[in-house]
Amino acid sequence: MNKITILIHCKDRPYIIASVTNFIAGNQGNIVYIDQHVDREQNIFFMRLESEFESDSFNTEVFKAEFKANIAERFKMKWRIYSSERKPKMALFISKYDHCLYDLLGRYNSGELNLEIPFIISNHDTLKPIADSFNIPFHHIPVTKDTKEAAENKQLELLEKHQIDFIVLARYMQIVSSKLIDKYPNKIINIHHxxxxxxxxxxxxxxxxxxxxxxxxxTSHYVTEELDAGPIIEQDVTRVTHAHSISDLITKGRDLEKIVLANAVKLHSNRKVMVYNNKTVIFS
Amino acid sequence: MNKITILIHCKDRPYIIASVTNFIAGNQGNIVYIDQHVDREQNIFFMRLESEFESDSFNTEVFKAEFKANIAERFKMKWRIYSSERKPKMALFISKYDHCLYDLLGRYNSGELNLEIPFIISNHDTLKPIADSFNIPFHHIPVTKDTKEAAENKQLELLEKHQIDFIVLARYMQIVSSKLIDKYPNKIINIHHxxxxxxxxxxxxxxxxxxxxxxxxxTSHYVTEELDAGPIIEQDVTRVTHAHSISDLITKGRDLEKIVLANAVKLHSNRKVMVYNNKTVIFS
Amino acid sequence: MNKITILIHCKDRPYIIASVTNFIAGNQGNIVYIDQHVDREQNIFFMRLESEFESDSFNTEVFKAEFKANIAERFKMKWRIYSSERKPKMALFISKYDHCLYDLLGRYNSGELNLEIPFIISNHDTLKPIADSFNIPFHHIPVTKDTKEAAENKQLELLEKHQIDFIVLARYMQIVSSKLIDKYPNKIINIHHxxxxxxxxxxxxxxxxxxxxxxxxxTSHYVTEELDAGPIIEQDVTRVTHAHSISDLITKGRDLEKIVLANAVKLHSNRKVMVYNNKTVIFS
Amino acid sequence: MNKITILIHCKDRPYIIASVTNFIAGNQGNIVYIDQHVDREQNIFFMRLESEFESDSFNTEVFKAEFKANIAERFKMKWRIYSSERKPKMALFISKYDHCLYDLLGRYNSGELNLEIPFIISNHDTLKPIADSFNIPFHHIPVTKDTKEAAENKQLELLEKHQIDFIVLARYMQIVSSKLIDKYPNKIINIHHxxxxxxxxxxxxxxxxxxxxxxxxxTSHYVTEELDAGPIIEQDVTRVTHAHSISDLITKGRDLEKIVLANAVKLHSNRKVMVYNNKTVIFS
Structure with a gap:
C-alpha cells in the first residue's frame, strides 16, 4: 500500500477541490484525509490531503509529474507531495540546557515521533553524555566570534551529508546566520521562552x-531574518503570581518550552504545517 | 448564490470523497468547506461539506433528490442537507437561574448566534421580565407531579406550532420525558454543571x-434517556483550591456553564455536530 | 461583630508579623485571615489581614489611630484599614459595547459583587435602556475634542458627589485624562483586549x-499615564487557529474580556490587591 | 541561620494565630511565611508557617518540646515541625513506563527538587539503564501472586533502612498493600491517568x-485503602477531539501525568500539603 500526503496552496477559485479529488480518483487513489482552508483576506486556498494507492504499479515520481502537468500548473499551485515511506530527518542544535533535549529524545525513544535524528550539534560538549546514552551521534562545533563562519560551514556540511530535512534549535542560544536560514526556509524551528x-x-x-x-x-516558530518574528507554529501559557521569583518563572517555563517545542516538531514532521504571509496554517 | 451544508455518515469504503465532490462539481457546485473523519474502531466515515451554487436554476429539493438517488443510496449513507437560507429555530427552556439566559440572549442580541428564538418556556414566571426586556415571547408552563403530562403536551404544541428545530435546557432543572426525547433525538441540548x-x-x-x-x-450534551449520559458536545474546566467554599464553586461554575452552553449552541446551530455511538464528531 | 481588613507594605525587617498580630490580640481582635508576601528583589514586605472584634466598644477610628501610633509609624508602613460594613462604591464608564456591561450588571444583580454602583457614565446614550432595566442611574456625558474638559469636570463632580471609591472602564474607548488618574491612583480599572x-x-x-x-x-489593569502600561490585575487567554477571522477573534475575545474584568473588579472590591513598583500583589 | 516549617491543624477558636506568632517572637524567631485556612464546614483551622532563628543557641528539639507544652497542648493541635536542613527522602516505585521516571530524574538532576532519592524499586528490570545513567541505586523486586508478601517485606526493609519519608508510585502498576499504606499514611503519592x-x-x-x-x-493523590479515592493533591487536563484515537489519548496523557506528578512531589516535599477529611489543603 502506497500512501502520500499532498500540500497545496494557490489563489482561491472554483473547482479546486473537485479537480484534485477527481484526479486522485482517476489514479485509483482513495482519499483518507482531506482538510482545507481559505484565507479570505488574501484570497488564498490551502489544502492538505492524504491518499492511499493500492496498485503495485503506483509510482510516486510518475504521480508527481502527472499531478504537476494536469493540476498544479492549471491552478498555478505551490505544492509538495510526500511519500509516507520516508521519515523526515531532523538535526538537533543544542547548547547547555538539557530539558528540551531530554524531552525530545525521550519521545523519540518511545516511538512518539515520526522522524529520524541522524545527529546532534552543540557549541558546547556539556550534554554529550545525554546524546551518548540515547546513542545519537554528537558533534561538538564550538562557536566564537572568529570561528563563526567556519563553524557554520561545518554545520552545513553535516546537514547536507545527512540529507537533513529540518533543524530544531532546542534552546541553542546562538543567532543562526542568513546563509543557513536561506538554505532551510521555514525548516528551522526555534523555541522562544x-x-x-x-x-x-x-x-x-x-x-x-x-x-x-x-x-x-x-512560542515555537520558524526562524526568519528578523529575530523572534517568524511564523508561529505553537504557543502555550501557564499562570503565575506575584509570589513567583524569576527563578520560579524559569522553572515553570521549562515545562512549557518542552511541550510547545515537542508539539511543533510533531506538527512539522507530520507535514501538517503550511506557511504563507509569515503565518502558519496548521492542519491537525 | 445558493449555499448548502451536507452532513454524511456511512460505513467507510474507498472513493466516497471523490464520488461526493465529483457529484457536486457535476451540479456546478463549488465546494468551500470540506472536512472528514473516520472512526477506525467502528469503521464509520463522517463528512461535512459546504458548497455554493451560482446558477439561478439551482433548486435544493431537486438537488436533494438527485443526491439521494446517485450518492446516498449507493453508499448507504445517513445524510442531511441544509440550506443556509433557513436559520434553525431554538426553543429555550428555563427555570429560575438567569445566568445562562442573560448570556444566550446577550449573544442573540449582538448577532453572534445563527438562529432564531421564537419563544422561551419556563416552569416559573420569575424570569419573565428578562424575556420581556429582550422582546421574546415567554410562556409560563408550571410543572407539578399532577400536571406534568398536560404541561408537556402544551410544550409539544408550542414546539410544533413554531417548527422548532432544537431545544436548549438552560438550567431547566426538570427531567425531560421520553416522549420529548423521542421527538427531538440529539436535538435537546442540556448544560450539566x-x-x-x-x-x-x-x-x-x-x-x-x-x-x-x-x-x-x-458539560453540554444531548439529552438521552439515561441521565447525564448523552453525547458530549462541549466541556470546559477551571481551577479551584481548598479555599473555595461550595458557594464559591457555584459562582465560578456559572461562568463555565454560560460559555460551555453557548459554544454547544453555536456548534449545533451551525450544523457542525454529528452523533454516532453516543459520541459526537465536531467539525469546527 | 466588627470586622476589618488591614493592608500593609513596608521595608522588610524582622518581627513585623509578630508585632501586628500581637497588637491585634491586645485589642481583643481575632485574626481570621492572614497572608503575606516579601518581594526579595526590592526587600518589601506586604501583608493582608482580616480581624474580628466582638466588643461593642470597638471603634474603627480609635483602632486606626492606635495602629498608626503603635505599629505603622514604628515600621514606616504604608497602610489602609477598611471596615467590612462599608461596601466600596464603583462608577461604571461605558461607551457602545454592551458585553462587559451586561456581565457586570448580571453579577451585581445576583449578589455576586461586594460593591455598590451609584451610577453609570457614558459618552453615548446607546446603552441607556440596559442601565434602565437594571435600575441604575445613567448619565450621558458626550465627549468631543472641544467639550473634553467640561465633560471631565462633570464626571469629577458626579464621582465626588457620590463618594466613588473606584472607577471601572468597561470598554469606555476614551483616553482618561491625567487629572482623573491623579485623583484616583490605582483606582481606575481598565480592560484591554x-x-x-x-x-x-x-x-x-x-x-x-x-x-x-x-x-x-x-488584560485588566490599573490606568496610569502610560497607555496600557499600568499594573496588571488579571489576565486570561484562549486558543485560536488560522481558521479564525478577525471577527471570530473579536467574538471569542468578548468572553475573555467579561471574565477578566469581572475577576479584577472582585479582587479590587474585596481589597485583595496591593500595588508596588507598577506591579500588583494579589492576595486571594 | 536555622529555619523551620510548622504545620498545624486543630479546632478553630480565637487567638490561635496570635498565640503562635507570639510564641515564635518570644523565641527570637522571625516569621518569613505565614498562611492559614479555616474549613468552615468542619470548623477546622490550618496553618503553615516558616520561621528563621538567628541565634546559635537555637535547638530544634528544644523548640519542639516547648511548642508542644505551651501551644500545641493548649489548642489540642495536630502539628509537625521540620528543619529545613534535612531534605525529605523519596523512594521511587516504577514498573515499565519511563516517562514519569525520566521527568522526575531530569528535574532531580537539574536541582529543581528539594529532596533526595536514595533508591528506585521496580518489579521489572526494564528501566535499570535509566536509573544507572542517573547514578541512582536500582532494586529489582519482582512481584508475583506467590511472592507478593516476600516482595513487600523486601520493600519495607529498604524503606526503613534508608529512612524514607515518602514514596512515589511513578506508574508502578501494582496495588500497594494495606501494610505499606498503614506505615506511610498520606505519604504514598500515586499518579492516576x-x-x-x-x-x-x-x-x-x-x-x-x-x-x-x-x-x-x-490526578496525583495520596494512596488510601480505597482504589483511586485518596486525597487529591494536584490535577490537570488537556483538550481532545473526536479525531484522537485511544493511542493519541495515551500519548497526550503522558505529558499531563509527568507534570501533575512532578507538581505533587514538589508540593509534598516542600511541606505544603496538609490532609484532613480525605481532602488536601495546599499552601502554595
Whole structure:
C-alpha cells in the first residue's frame, strides 16, 4: 500500500477541490484525509490531503509529474507531495540546557515521533553524555566570534551529508546566520521562552517578572531574518503570581518550552504545517 | 448564490470523497468547506461539506433528490442537507437561574448566534421580565407531579406550532420525558454543571467540594434517556483550591456553564455536530 | 461583630508579623485571615489581614489611630484599614459595547459583587435602556475634542458627589485624562483586549490576526499615564487557529474580556490587591 | 541561620494565630511565611508557617518540646515541625513506563527538587539503564501472586533502612498493600491517568475514549485503602477531539501525568500539603 500526503496552496477559485479529488480518483487513489482552508483576506486556498494507492504499479515520481502537468500548473499551485515511506530527518542544535533535549529524545525513544535524528550539534560538549546514552551521534562545533563562519560551514556540511530535512534549535542560544536560514526556509524551528510577540529577544522571563504579568508562555516558530518574528507554529501559557521569583518563572517555563517545542516538531514532521504571509496554517 | 451544508455518515469504503465532490462539481457546485473523519474502531466515515451554487436554476429539493438517488443510496449513507437560507429555530427552556439566559440572549442580541428564538418556556414566571426586556415571547408552563403530562403536551404544541428545530435546557432543572426525547433525538441540548462523567445527577458542586477536586467543570450534551449520559458536545474546566467554599464553586461554575452552553449552541446551530455511538464528531 | 481588613507594605525587617498580630490580640481582635508576601528583589514586605472584634466598644477610628501610633509609624508602613460594613462604591464608564456591561450588571444583580454602583457614565446614550432595566442611574456625558474638559469636570463632580471609591472602564474607548488618574491612583480599572504587553493600543485583535498568534488574551489593569502600561490585575487567554477571522477573534475575545474584568473588579472590591513598583500583589 | 516549617491543624477558636506568632517572637524567631485556612464546614483551622532563628543557641528539639507544652497542648493541635536542613527522602516505585521516571530524574538532576532519592524499586528490570545513567541505586523486586508478601517485606526493609519519608508510585502498576499504606499514611503519592473521580481503575484512557469526553486529565493523590479515592493533591487536563484515537489519548496523557506528578512531589516535599477529611489543603 502506497500512501502520500499532498500540500497545496494557490489563489482561491472554483473547482479546486473537485479537480484534485477527481484526479486522485482517476489514479485509483482513495482519499483518507482531506482538510482545507481559505484565507479570505488574501484570497488564498490551502489544502492538505492524504491518499492511499493500492496498485503495485503506483509510482510516486510518475504521480508527481502527472499531478504537476494536469493540476498544479492549471491552478498555478505551490505544492509538495510526500511519500509516507520516508521519515523526515531532523538535526538537533543544542547548547547547555538539557530539558528540551531530554524531552525530545525521550519521545523519540518511545516511538512518539515520526522522524529520524541522524545527529546532534552543540557549541558546547556539556550534554554529550545525554546524546551518548540515547546513542545519537554528537558533534561538538564550538562557536566564537572568529570561528563563526567556519563553524557554520561545518554545520552545513553535516546537514547536507545527512540529507537533513529540518533543524530544531532546542534552546541553542546562538543567532543562526542568513546563509543557513536561506538554505532551510521555514525548516528551522526555534523555541522562544515567551508568549510572542511579548518579550522578544534575550531574558524574556526577567522582562515578564518586571512587567508583572499573570501568565507566562512559550512560542515555537520558524526562524526568519528578523529575530523572534517568524511564523508561529505553537504557543502555550501557564499562570503565575506575584509570589513567583524569576527563578520560579524559569522553572515553570521549562515545562512549557518542552511541550510547545515537542508539539511543533510533531506538527512539522507530520507535514501538517503550511506557511504563507509569515503565518502558519496548521492542519491537525 | 445558493449555499448548502451536507452532513454524511456511512460505513467507510474507498472513493466516497471523490464520488461526493465529483457529484457536486457535476451540479456546478463549488465546494468551500470540506472536512472528514473516520472512526477506525467502528469503521464509520463522517463528512461535512459546504458548497455554493451560482446558477439561478439551482433548486435544493431537486438537488436533494438527485443526491439521494446517485450518492446516498449507493453508499448507504445517513445524510442531511441544509440550506443556509433557513436559520434553525431554538426553543429555550428555563427555570429560575438567569445566568445562562442573560448570556444566550446577550449573544442573540449582538448577532453572534445563527438562529432564531421564537419563544422561551419556563416552569416559573420569575424570569419573565428578562424575556420581556429582550422582546421574546415567554410562556409560563408550571410543572407539578399532577400536571406534568398536560404541561408537556402544551410544550409539544408550542414546539410544533413554531417548527422548532432544537431545544436548549438552560438550567431547566426538570427531567425531560421520553416522549420529548423521542421527538427531538440529539436535538435537546442540556448544560450539566460538572465535568462529566464525574458527578452525575443533582448537586455536583457539593460532590466536587466533598471529593476535594482541584478542577471543576461544566458539560453540554444531548439529552438521552439515561441521565447525564448523552453525547458530549462541549466541556470546559477551571481551577479551584481548598479555599473555595461550595458557594464559591457555584459562582465560578456559572461562568463555565454560560460559555460551555453557548459554544454547544453555536456548534449545533451551525450544523457542525454529528452523533454516532453516543459520541459526537465536531467539525469546527 | 466588627470586622476589618488591614493592608500593609513596608521595608522588610524582622518581627513585623509578630508585632501586628500581637497588637491585634491586645485589642481583643481575632485574626481570621492572614497572608503575606516579601518581594526579595526590592526587600518589601506586604501583608493582608482580616480581624474580628466582638466588643461593642470597638471603634474603627480609635483602632486606626492606635495602629498608626503603635505599629505603622514604628515600621514606616504604608497602610489602609477598611471596615467590612462599608461596601466600596464603583462608577461604571461605558461607551457602545454592551458585553462587559451586561456581565457586570448580571453579577451585581445576583449578589455576586461586594460593591455598590451609584451610577453609570457614558459618552453615548446607546446603552441607556440596559442601565434602565437594571435600575441604575445613567448619565450621558458626550465627549468631543472641544467639550473634553467640561465633560471631565462633570464626571469629577458626579464621582465626588457620590463618594466613588473606584472607577471601572468597561470598554469606555476614551483616553482618561491625567487629572482623573491623579485623583484616583490605582483606582481606575481598565480592560484591554489583548494579552499585555503584546498588542498595546488600538485594534489588538487585528494585530493578533496579522501576527498569526495561536492564543489571544485579555488584560485588566490599573490606568496610569502610560497607555496600557499600568499594573496588571488579571489576565486570561484562549486558543485560536488560522481558521479564525478577525471577527471570530473579536467574538471569542468578548468572553475573555467579561471574565477578566469581572475577576479584577472582585479582587479590587474585596481589597485583595496591593500595588508596588507598577506591579500588583494579589492576595486571594 | 536555622529555619523551620510548622504545620498545624486543630479546632478553630480565637487567638490561635496570635498565640503562635507570639510564641515564635518570644523565641527570637522571625516569621518569613505565614498562611492559614479555616474549613468552615468542619470548623477546622490550618496553618503553615516558616520561621528563621538567628541565634546559635537555637535547638530544634528544644523548640519542639516547648511548642508542644505551651501551644500545641493548649489548642489540642495536630502539628509537625521540620528543619529545613534535612531534605525529605523519596523512594521511587516504577514498573515499565519511563516517562514519569525520566521527568522526575531530569528535574532531580537539574536541582529543581528539594529532596533526595536514595533508591528506585521496580518489579521489572526494564528501566535499570535509566536509573544507572542517573547514578541512582536500582532494586529489582519482582512481584508475583506467590511472592507478593516476600516482595513487600523486601520493600519495607529498604524503606526503613534508608529512612524514607515518602514514596512515589511513578506508574508502578501494582496495588500497594494495606501494610505499606498503614506505615506511610498520606505519604504514598500515586499518579492516576484520569481526571478523578471520573474513570477510576484500569484503562481510564479507553473509558474516556468510549465516553467521548472532550477533555482528559491526570490526578496525583495520596494512596488510601480505597482504589483511586485518596486525597487529591494536584490535577490537570488537556483538550481532545473526536479525531484522537485511544493511542493519541495515551500519548497526550503522558505529558499531563509527568507534570501533575512532578507538581505533587514538589508540593509534598516542600511541606505544603496538609490532609484532613480525605481532602488536601495546599499552601502554595
Amino acid at each position: 515567551s508568549f510572542l510577540p511579548a518579550f522578544v529577544g534575550a531574558k524574556p522571563y526577567h522582562s515578564a517578572y518586571k512587567r508583572g504579568v499573570k501568565i507566562i508562555g512559550a | 460538572s465535568f462529566l462523567p464525574a458527578f452525575v445527577g443533582a448537586k455536583p458542586y457539593h460532590s466536587a467540594y466533598k471529593r476535594g477536586v482541584k478542577i471543576i467543570g461544566a | 489583548s494579552f499585555l504587553p503584546a498588542f498595546v493600543g488600538a485594534k489588538p485583535y487585528h494585530s493578533a490576526y496579522k501576527r498569526g498568534v495561536k492564543i489571544i488574551g485579555a | 484520569s481526571f478523578l473521580p471520573a474513570f477510576v481503575g484500569a484503562k481510564p484512557y479507553h473509558s474516556a475514549y468510549k465516553r467521548g469526553v472532550k477533555i482528559i486529565g491526570a
